[in-house]
Amino acid sequence: xxxxxxxLIKNAQFxxxxxxxxxxxxxxxxIYQGTHGRAQIQLSVDATPxxxxxxxSVAKLFTSVVLMQQVERGEIDLxxxxxxxxxxxxxxxxxxxxxxxxxxxxxxxxxITPELIEKPFPKNKQEIFKTLHxxxxxxxxxxxx
Numbered sequence: 001x002x003x004x005x006x007x008l009i010k011n012a013q014f015x016x017x018x019x020x021x022x023x024x025x026x027x028x029x030x031i032y033q034g035t036h037g038r039a040q041i042q043l044s045v046d047a048t049p050x051x052x053x054x055x056x057s058v059a060k061l062f063t064s065v066v067l068m069q070q071v072e073r074g075e076i077d078l079x080x081x082x083x084x085x086x087x088x089x090x091x092x093x094x095x096x097x098x099x100x101x102x103x104x105x106x107x108x109x110x111x112i113t114p115e116l117i118e119k120p121f122p123k124n125k126q127e128i129f130k131t132l133h134x135x136x137x138x139x140x141x142x143x144x145x
Contacts (some may be wrong), residue, residue, distance in 0.1 A: 021048070022035075067102070080096045088129065100142060105144055
């Protein structure tokens with residue numbers, strides 16, 4: 001058992017992780033693939049690389065890296081409005097910048113709410129934005145408290 005397999009076991013024990021699946025690529029080649037735990041506890045189904053996991057906050061890391069790479073190339077300006085980059089957003093969000101989004105100071109309405117969880121998740125970002133259009137902001141844009 002290699003160190004990465006051992007780390008999956010440690011994660012499960014320390015964080016109470018039920019299921020994990022990790023694939024590492026280098027130059028498009030798989031250099032490690034491992035799973036640990038149960039995909040379905042009640043039915044005793046082991047996790048496999050074929051199981052699909054929700055991304056949740058992990059996607060924030062990748063999004064931030066790609067966004068900052070575009071900033072470095074001068075393709076994106078963090079101080080510009082999100083509406084300039086996504087013109088189908090509600091116009092009353094035009095004071096929100098990309099920097100606000102990265103710093104979690106946008107005040108945008110919460111999109112994962114109890115009532116939304118009970119329904120099928122919106123199929124695309126346009127549907128998500130549509131559900132949020134008339135919802136009140138969580139706080140004033142730029143507020144850090």
